[in-house]
Amino acid sequence: MSLVRLQDIRKYFPVKRSIGEVLLRTSQSFVKAVDGISFEIKAGETFGLVGESGSGKTTTGRIVLRLIEPTEGTIEFDGKDITKLGSDEMRKLRKDMQIIFQDPMAALNPYMKIGDAIKHGLDIHNIGNTQSERKKLICEMLERVNLQADLYDRYPHELSGGQRQRIVIARALILRPKFVVADEALAMLDVSVRSQLLQLLIELKKEMNLTFLFITHDLATTKYMCNRIGVMYLGKFVEIGTYQHIYESPMHPYTKALISAIPEPDPKIMESKKRLIPEGEVPNPINPPSGCRFHPRCPYVMDVCKNVEPPLVKSPDDRLIACHLYTEKSAVQQQDS
Amino acid sequence: MAKNEGEAVLRAENLKIHYKTKKSYVKAVDGIDLTLRKGETIGIVGESGCGKSTFGQGILKLLPQKTKYYGKLLVRDVDVTPLRENDMRKVRGKVVGMIFQDPMTSLNPITKVEKLFYETLEEHNPGISFNESREVTAQILQKVGIEPRRMREYPFQFSGGMRQRVMIALALVLNPDIIVADEPTTSLDVIVQAQILNLLDELRQSYNASIILITHDLGVVAEMADRIAVMYAGHIVEQNEKEKIYYEPKHPYTKLLLKSIPNTNPKDLELTFIPGSPPSLVNPPIGCRFASRCPYKMSICDEKEPPVVEIDGGMVKCWLYTQGSDNQ
Ligand SMILES: Nc1ncnc2c1ncn2[C@@H]1O[C@H](COP(=O)(O)OP(=O)(O)OP(=O)(O)O)[C@@H](O)[C@H]1O
Ligand SMILES: Nc1ncnc2c1ncn2[C@@H]1O[C@H](COP(=O)(O)OP(=O)(O)OP(=O)(O)O)[C@@H](O)[C@H]1O
Ligand SMILES: [Mg+2]
Ligand SMILES: [Mg+2]
Numbered sequence: 001m002s003l004v005r006l007q008d009i010r011k012y013f014p015v016k017r018s019i020g021e022v023l024l025r026t027s028q029s030f031v032k033a034v035d036g037i038s039f040e041i042k043a044g045e046t047f048g049l050v051g052e053s054g055s056g057k058t059t060t061g062r063i064v065l066r067l068i069e070p071t072e073g074t075i076e077f078d079g080k081d082i083t084k085l086g087s088d089e090m091r092k093l094r095k096d097m098q099i100i101f102q103d104p105m106a107a108l109n110p111y112m113k114i115g116d117a118i119k120h121g122l123d124i125h126n127i128g129n130t131q132s133e134r135k136k137l138i139c140e141m142l143e144r145v146n147l148q149a150d151l152y153d154r155y156p157h158e159l160s161g162g163q164r165q166r167i168v169i170a171r172a173l174i175l176r177p178k179f180v181v182a183d184e185a186l187a188m189l190d191v192s193v194r195s196q197l198l199q200l201l202i203e204l205k206k207e208m209n210l211t212f213l214f215i216t217h218d219l220a221t222t223k224y225m226c227n228r229i230g231v232m233y234l235g236k237f238v239e240i241g242t243y244q245h246i247y248e249s250p251m252h253p254y255t256k257a258l259i260s261a262i263p264e265p266d267p268k269i270m271e272s273k274k275r276l277i278p279e280g281e282v283p284n285p286i287n288p289p290s291g292c293r294f295h296p297r298c299p300y301v302m303d304v305c306k307n308v309e310p311p312l313v314k315s316p317d318d319r320l321i322a323c324h325l326y327t328e329k330s331a332v333q334q335q336d337s
Numbered sequence: 338m339a340k341n342e343g344e345a346v347l348r349a350e351n352l353k354i355h356y357k358t359k360k361s362y363v364k365a366v367d368g369i370d371l372t373l374r375k376g377e378t379i380g381i382v383g384e385s386g387c388g389k390s391t392f393g394q395g396i397l398k399l400l401p402q403k404t405k406y407y408g409k410l411l412v413r414d415v416d417v418t419p420l421r422e423n424d425m426r427k428v429r430g431k432v433v434g435m436i437f438q439d440p441m442t443s444l445n446p447i448t449k450v451e452k453l454f455y456e457t458l459e460e461h462n463p464g465i466s467f468n469e470s471r472e473v474t475a476q477i478l479q480k481v482g483i484e485p486r487r488m489r490e491y492p493f494q495f496s497g498g499m500r501q502r503v504m505i506a507l508a509l510v511l512n513p514d515i516i517v518a519d520e521p522t523t524s525l526d527v528i529v530q531a532q533i534l535n536l537l538d539e540l541r542q543s544y545n546a547s548i549i550l551i552t553h554d555l556g557v558v559a560e561m562a563d564r565i566a567v568m569y570a571g572h573i574v575e576q577n578e579k580e581k582i583y584y585e586p587k588h589p590y591t592k593l594l595l596k597s598i599p600n601t602n603p604k605d606l607e608l609t610f611i612p613g614s615p616p617s618l619v620n621p622p623i624g625c626r627f628a629s630r631c632p633y634k635m636s637i638c639d640e641k642e643p644p645v646v647e648i649d650g651g652m653v654k655c656w657l658y659t660q661g662s663d664n665q
Contacts, residue, residue, distance in 0.1 A: 015490075053529050190594065191598050224599070264556050
C-alpha cells in the first residue's frame, strides 16, 4: 500500500520585481521550482531524490509535509487526501510525519538547549511518562547518533555542523514517526559517522517499518537506503529507477553526466577521471528551456528535443525515463500530429 | 608544485583554541602544528566534531569573544592570536576569504544579495558606488553559475546549493591570498561541485592563492589537495602528501577512516565504520585520544600522549611509530 502519493505537483514562487518593473507593468514572473511531478512511496519503502542543485528537491519534501502549499496537485498520506486539510487536523498528523532539515542551524531554536529542543517534541506528543523517563529516552537517542550525553546542556551554536545535524536527526526519530523526509540529513558527517547513522536508519526502518523520502547529493548512500531513486532536473523527473539502473546503467544524458561527475576517493583515479560536465549555463527556473529542459546542455540533442517535452515513460527494463533518445518515434509522431 | 619550498603564508605553532561554556572549557583545537605554503591546497579531514571548523574560523578569529587562543597562528608572518576585532577586519576578506559550512546562518537571510556584496566591497574599497559594486557582483555570480538578476533577491529565496554558491562568490570577490573553505560543496550536486572546484583551482593557479579545504568528502580531497592533515579530537594525528595518506596511511584512525568509505558495488550492502565514539573535549584522556577505539592499542597509549614523529616525509602522532617500539 502506498503511504505517500503525489499527483502532478507544481510549485511556482513569485519573483520579486523592482520598483521600475512594477511601474512598467512588467508581468509577474515565477520561479517554477517544481513543475509537474508525481510519485508514490509504499509503506516501508525509501524513495531517493537526487539531482541538480535548485531542481526542487527541498520544495518537494516540504510540500509532502504541507510545510508549504503546492500551487497545483494533490498529496495523499496514508490513503487520505491531505492537500486541503485544516491546520488542526494537520497537527494530529505531525507526529507521524517528520522532517530532517537540510540546514540544521536554521532548524534549531538558537535559545533552546539542545536537550530541551529534543524534549519539546516528547512533551508535545506526550511520549514518556515522567520527565526523567523523557530524559533517559533522549540520552539513549543521543548515544545512538554517536553523541555524548554531555551535549545535552549546550546551545545549538556550541556544536559542530555534524553534531547539530545529528541533533536534528535525533529530534525527528525519537518521536517514532511513520514517515520521514530526510533532506541531506547525512551531508555534514564524515564517512565513518555517516555509515554509523545509515546503519541506524536502516535498523529503524526494519524496526518500525519507517518510510523515507531521502533527499541527497551523495549517490553512494542511496545504495544502502533507497528502493527507488528519482533524478530531478529543473523541477521535473528525468529518470526514476533502482540504484542499479541509475548508478550502473544511467540512461538519461543528465543522469549520465551526474554519475560521471562523482569524485572518487582515490588520487590516481581522480587524475585520469573523465567527466561529462554538460556545457552551457546553469538553466534558469524562471524561463525554463522549451521542449526538453536539458536540451541546451545535452550532447545528444536532436531537433525534436527543442520543441517537444519528452514524457516520463516506462523503459523495457522497468525504469521511468523522460528522453527522446529512447522514445524518439512516438515523440516525432506527436509533433507531426 | 614545490611542496616544501614555497613561502609559508599561514603557520600554526602549537595552536590551541578553547571555547568557554558555562561550566567548562571545550578544548576543540588542542595543540596543532601546520604550515600552508603559497599556491598550496591542504585538505583537512577528520571525524565530525574534531575541531576542523574551529581551526578554520580561528584563522579569522570569528569565534565567540571568550574563546581562548594559545600558541601562535601566523598569517603572512603576523601572529593573529593577540589581534583585536578592528585589526582582524583588515585581514578578513582581503587576506583570508572564508567559505562557511552553514550558508544560511552566515549569509544574513534578510539582506539582499546585492547588498551583501556591496557591504563587503565597500569595507575594502571605500567610496565604491552601488552600481560599480553591482557590476563586480554580476561578474562573480556568473562565475559561480547564478543568474546575475537574482542578486536582487534575499538568500532565503535560494535553494541550499545556490546559497552556497553565493557564499563562495562572496569569499572570492576580493581575491584573497588564502581561502579557507569549510565544506564548500556539500550542499551542491556533483556537477556544480566539479565546476566550483575547478573555479577554486583556477583561482588558486591564477592568483597563486593558497587553500585550506575542510571536507568530509574524501573524493574531493583526492582531487584537490596537495597535502592532507587528518584531525582527531583536537589534534592533527597525521599529515603528509595526499598520495601517502591514501595509499600508505600510518595512523590507525586514518586507516579505519579510509576503510569506512562505501564502495559502489550494488551487491555489497555491508557498512563499515569505526565503533565507539570520540572522547569528550572538556576532559580529554591523558593518553592517546584514539586509544579507546584503536585496534592496535598498547598499554602506553592510555598512559601518555604520543609525540609527533616525522616519518615518510610526513608526520604522525602515534606510539606505534616512536623509536624503540616495534614498527607496526
Ligand atoms: N521561498 C522561496 N521563494 C522564491 N524562490 C524559492 C523559494 N524557495 C525555493 N525557491 C527556488 O526554487 C527552486 C528550487 O529550490 P529547492 O530548495 O527546492 O532546490 P533543491 O533541489 O533542494 O536544491 P539544493 O540541492 O541546492 O538544496 C530554486 O530556484 C529556489 O531558488
Ligand atoms: N561555541 C562553542 N562552544 C563550545 N563548544 C563548541 C563551540 N563550537 C564548537 N564546539 C565544540 O568544539 C568541537 C569542535 O567543533 P568544530 O565545529 O570545530 O568541529 P568540526 O570538526 O568542524 O566538526 P563537523 O565535521 O561536524 O563540522 C565540537 O566537539 C563542538 O561540540
Ligand atoms: Mg535542497
Ligand atoms: Mg565543521
